[in-house]
Each structure stands twice: as structure tokens, then as C-alpha cells.
Amino acid sequence: MAPKHEIYMLRASMVSLFCNAVLFVIKSTALMLVNSLAIAVDLGISFVALIVSVILYYSVKLANRPADLIHNYGYGKVENVCEALEGVVLIGIALAMSFQAVVHMLHPRPLVMPWVGLVSCVINSILNFGGAYYIIRMARKSDSPAIYAEGIHYRMEGFISVMIGASFVLFMFLQASGYGTPARYVDPIAALLVSMILIIPSFKLARNSFFKLLDASAGEDSQMEILKQLGRHIDRFCEFRDLKTRTAGRNKFVEFKLVVPEDISFRKGHEIVSTLEKDIKAGIPNCEVLIKMEPCKKDCEYVKNGEGCLYL
Amino acid sequence: MEIKEHLKENGLTLSLKGSFDEASSPEVERKLTEALSQDIKSICFDLGKVPYISSAGIRVLIIAYKKAVKNEKKVLIGDMSAKVEEILETVGILPLFAIPGR
Numbered sequence: 495m496a497p498k499h500e501i502y503m504l505r506a507s508m509v510s511l512f513c514n515a516v517l518f519v520i521k522s523t524a525l526m527l528v529n530s531l532a533i534a535v536d537l538g539i540s541f542v543a544l545i546v547s548v549i550l551y552y553s554v555k556l557a558n559r560p561a562d563l564i565h566n567y568g569y570g571k572v573e574n575v576c577e578a579l580e581g582v583v584l585i586g587i588a589l590a591m592s593f594q595a596v597v598h599m600l601h602p603r604p605l606v607m608p609w610v611g612l613v614s615c616v617i618n619s620i621l622n623f624g625g626a627y628y629i630i631r632m633a634r635k636s637d638s639p640a641i642y643a644e645g646i647h648y649r650m651e652g653f654i655s656v657m658i659g660a661s662f663v664l665f666m667f668l669q670a671s672g673y674g675t676p677a678r679y680v681d682p683i684a685a686l687l688v689s690m691i692l693i694i695p696s697f698k699l700a701r702n703s704f705f706k707l708l709d710a711s712a713g714e715d716s717q718m719e720i721l722k723q724l725g726r727h728i729d730r731f732c733e734f735r736d737l738k739t740r741t742a743g744r745n746k747f748v749e750f751k752l753v754v755p756e757d758i759s760f761r762k763g764h765e766i767v768s769t770l771e772k773d774i775k776a777g778i779p780n781c782e783v784l785i786k787m788e789p790c791k792k793d794c795e796y797v798k799n800g801e802g803c804l805y806l
Numbered sequence: 807m808e809i810k811e812h813l814k815e816n817g818l819t820l821s822l823k824g825s826f827d828e829a830s831s832p833e834v835e836r837k838l839t840e841a842l843s844q845d846i847k848s849i850c851f852d853l854g855k856v857p858y859i860s861s862a863g864i865r866v867l868i869i870a871y872k873k874a875v876k877n878e879k880k881v882l883i884g885d886m887s888a889k890v891e892e893i894l895e896t897v898g899i900l901p902l903f904a905i906p907g908r
Contacts, residue, residue: 717861718897724868725899733872737865795878804875 499636499744499780503554506632506641510648511547513625517618517651518544524614529606531598532658532684533614535591539651539692542583550576550644557640557743570743573640574706580643581700588692595686602678608662615659622652637744637779639706643699650695654688712739712746712778719777720748723770730754730766732790732805748774749784755803756789763787809837818844819884821852826863826890835866842873849874851903854885859893867894871902880904 521537524530553576561568605611630645661684668677711717716739724734737750752770754763764787771783796804807830808823818841824830841849849870853859859867867881874881883903886894894900 714861718864721861721864721868721899722897725897725902728868728871728899728902732876733869794876799878 497558499638500554500558502632502636503558503638503641504551506629506636506638506644507547507551507554509625509628509632510644511544511551513621513648514540514544514547517621520614520617524611527607528611528614529603530608530611530658530662530681530685531591531594532661532681532688533611534594535587535685535688535692536618536651536654536658538587538591539584539654542580542587543647543651546576546580546583546644546647549579550640553640554638557638567742567747568745570741570745571707573638573743574703576640577643577703578700578707580647581696581698581703584647584692584696585700588689588696592686592689595682595689598682598685599679602682604674604678605662605665605681608665612659612662612666615655615662618655619652619659622648622655626652639703639744643703646695646699650692654691657688657691658684660684706741709740712741712748712781716746716748716778716781720774723773723777726773727766727770730769730805732794735788744780746778746781747784748778748781749786751786751788753788753790755805756792757803757806807833809833811837811841813846816846817848817850817882818846819850819852821855823855825858825860826853826856826866827858827860828862831860831862831866834863835869838866838870838873842877842879846879848880848882850882850884850906852884853890854887856887856890859890864894864897864899867903868899871899882906 518537518540521533521540525533525537553572556569556572559569626645626648629641629648633639633642633645661680665677665680668674668680720737720739732753732755735751735753738748740747752767754766767785767787771785774783775781794804796802807825810821810823812819812821820834820837820841822830822834826834838849851867851870856863870881881903883894883900883905891900
């Protein structure tokens with residue numbers, strides 16, 4: 495049976511895939527009937543989301559594959575590749591749609607059947623917020639950055655649908671009040687706003703995932719946990735050196751050198767290293783720890799003064 | 807970060823002002839190494855004006871403790887802000903340091 499975190503990740507990616515397929519059909523139908531640029535932007539986002547969901551589904555399967563001879567550290571980084579891909583494509587859509595929105599503002603067109611657009615936005619919002627709630631819950635349980643990014647994407651799409659829905663309400667209100675000409679500008683303005691809102695989180699998503707791909711250190715919580723364990727066992731080693739951490743998807747890798755008394759037995763040294771490794775792993779989920787044991791140089795004041803080693 | 811050194815009665819006090827984090831910890835570590843090579847008996851960290859200490863700062867404190875033990879010197883924490891005390895207590899390294907007046 496697959497590990498629990500893998501089950502959570504697969505469930506989330508399947509929900510994401512299903513919801514994105516439904517959203518794509520609803521938005522395509524709405525676009526054909528309403529002729530709205532804002533819906534076109536939203537459809538573009540859904541199109542990317544649908545492709546990313548398919549990639550995410552296979553990425554989750556790949557990320558959970560154990561390390562092998564070709565990829566000695568496993569396939570965890572595929573999650574960060576997925577995040578980066580989503581960020582870059584969304585930035586592209588936002589820029590293209592901003593340009594379209596400006597063009598439409600110069601030549602505004604009236605909307606057809608705006609109530610269809612409104613109904614579509616209501617359904618989309620429910621699907622997005624419901625999906626976001628479930629996906630983020632699964633992401634927290636599995637500690638997966640790619641699934642979390644997908645959840646945030648869903649929530650953002652939910653807000654976008656609410657905003658587009660509000661623009662349809664405003665359009666219908668202005669038309670009913672006899673302001674037909676200004677009403678024509680509502681749709682391109684909404685499309686421009688949505689594109690601008692999309693750029694900031696997409697840029698952050700792409701930037702963060704790129705940094706993670708460059709072997710970013712583990713987060714502050716993990717660093718604190720390592721130091722906490724070193725503090726707990728402080729009277730069992732001389733010093734520690736070259737503490738390094740890195741992340742690959744939800745996996746974290748910790749390594750450092752532990753200086754132990756030269757005269758300590760191999761068994762005792764191994765016991766200290768194993769205890770530390772076990773305690774660090776227990777405090778940091780999905781973590782691999784490598785501690786290299788080094789003998790001391792007998793250069794401390796205790797040994798120099800003939801007082802004997804403190805740690806023996 | 808602003809670091810002030812004050813030598814008094816065989817003890818060196820490092821008074822820090824500002825966040826003790828990734829940006830400032832290399833400088834503090836450098837000052838610490840310099841201090842340990844001097845003929846002093848203790849090093850005191852004054853963290854009263856440090857609003858936050860990150861894992862990088864804590865790493866320097868643990869290194870300070872270990873190096874001081876190795877050289878038969880003492881490490882003290884003279885003063886610390888409530889936030890720093892809370893963090894050091896959470897990480898569990900506060901008992902390693904002597905705190906005057908406690």
C-alpha cells in the first residue's frame with residue numbers, strides 16, 4: 495500500500511484535475527455565449543491549470559518514486575519544476591491578456607447575455623473555493639509544495655471569478671440605468687485588473703520555485719529543529735561544523751560534521767551520530783540526515799592542562 | 807546590525823543592536839573568533855536591543871558556547887529582549903548560558 499502522504503497528494507491532484515476539467519467546460523461555454531474578455535482571461539488561466547493538473551498528477555507519481563541509480567537523491571525536485579512551470583505560464587497569460595484588455599478599451603464591445611457569465615462565475619467560485627479548501631488541506635497533510643501551490647492557485651482563481659462576477663453585475667446595473675457606453679468599458683477593465691492581480695502571486699510562485707531548484711536551504715523551522723537537537727545533545731560532542739541543508743520538493747536533506755573526542759570508541763561515536771540523526775529525522779518530516787564523524791585534534795585547554803577530556 | 811565591544815575585568819561584552827540573523831551572524835561570529843583569541847575569561851552577549859534572533863544567530867551562540875568550553879572560558883547572556891528569551895527557551899539552549907542576576 496502507498497504511504498499516506500502519497501495517497502493525500504494523489505487525491506489532491508485528482509480533485510484538481512477533475513475540477514479544472516469541469517471549470518474549463520463551463521468557462522468555454524460561457525465565453526462562446528457572453529463574448530467577454532474577462533472570461534477569456536479566466537479561461538486561459540483554466541487552460542494552463544488543466545495542463546498543470548495533468549503534469550501535477552504525473553509529477554506526484556514521479557516525486558514519490560524511490561531513489562535509484564540514475565537519481566540517487568530521488569525525484570522530489572519535480573515538484574519544484576511543476577511549481578516553476580505554473581508560475582511562468584501564468585505570467586505569460588497575464589501579460590498577453592493585459593495587452594488584449596488595453597486593445598479592447600480602445601475599441602469596447604458590448605457583452606451578450608451577461609447573466610450567463612454571472613451564473614458561470616458563481617459556479618466557478620464555488621468549485622474554486624471548495625477545491626482550494628480540500629487541496630490545501632491535503633497539501634498540509636502531505637507537506638507537498640507543488641500541491642500547496644495548486645491550492646493557492648485554486649483560491650486565487652476563486653477570487654478572480656468573484657471579481658469577474660461583480661463586473662457582470664456592474665455591467666447589468668449600468669445598462670439598466672441607461673449608461674450603455676460606460677458599461678462597455680467594464681469588461682476590459684475587469685480583464686486588466688484580473689491580469690494585474692495574477693502577475694504578483696505568479697511572479698512570487700516562479701521566483702520561489704526557481705530558488706528551491708537552486709538547492710535552497712531548508713526553512714527556518716527545520717533549521718531551528720536541527721539546532722534544538724544539537725543543543726539537546728551538546729554534552730556528547732566537541733563541536734559541529736559545515737552545517738548544510740537543502741530541499742527537493744517536500745524532501746529535506748541535512749548534513750554536517752560532528753567532532754567527537756579522538757579517544758572515543760567507534761561504537762560510542764556511532765551511537766551519538768545515530769541518536770542525533772534519529773532525533774533530527776523525528777522533528778523534521780521527510781528528512782534525510784547525514785552526519786560525518788571527525789576526531790578532535792586534542793587542542794582544547796582541558797587536554798593541554800592534562801585534565802582529561804570533558805566528553806569521555 | 808550594530809556591534810559594540812566593551813572590555814572590562816577580563817571579560818568582553820558584545821552589545822548587539824538589531825536583528826541577529828543571516829545577514830548579521832557572520833560579523834558576530836568573526837568578532838567572537840577574535841574575542842576568543844584574546845586573554846579573557848568570559849564573553850558576555852548583550853541581547854537587550856535584539857528584537858529577533860533567527861536560526862543563524864542561535865547557531866553562533868551554540869558555536870560560542872562550544873568554543874568557550876574548549877578554551878575554558880565562560881559565555882554569559884547579560885540582557886535579552888522578551889522575544890529573544892522566548893526563542894532561546896523554545897529551542898532549549900537557554901540553560902547553556904550563565905545569566906547574571908538569575
